[in-house]
Amino acid sequence: MLNALLLPLMFSMAGGTYVYLQLPDRRAQGLLILTLFQLIGAVGYVMEPTVNLFTLLSIHASVVLVLLVRHLQAPAAAAQTGEGNQ
Template sequence: MLNALLLPLMFSMVGGTYVYRRLPERRAHGLLILILFQLVGAAGYVMKPTLELLMLLTLHASAVLVMLVRHLQSPAPVTQESSNRPQRG
């Protein structure tokens, strides 16, 4: 089971970090996808529990938790609505 989940979980951590750092408007969707990858890994662990898979899932969960907490602590991005706002002056 570790062989089947190693590359997808590692890819999700790298891809999730890229989305988190480079695309702030898509952070929420990226974190949701990371959580879904974690659930798939947990299902694999239920099917065949091994210590290596548990360590991989713990590493993945730690990365997701750090990104999620930092996302929740950051201020919301400001959107500009210039077409609906009347001009001053």
């Protein structure tokens, strides 16, 4: 199961970090996709629990958590554009 999930989870971490840093208007969709990849990895862990897969899922979860917390702490996009302020 580790062989089946290693590349998708690594790609999702790299792609999610790229989307978070370079495409701020698509952060919410990127975080949702990262969360879905985490759920797929959790299903794989339930099917075949190994220490290596658990380690990979822990690293992936920490990346998702850090990006999600940073996203939630960022000011709202509407407040930055000045809509409604006249």
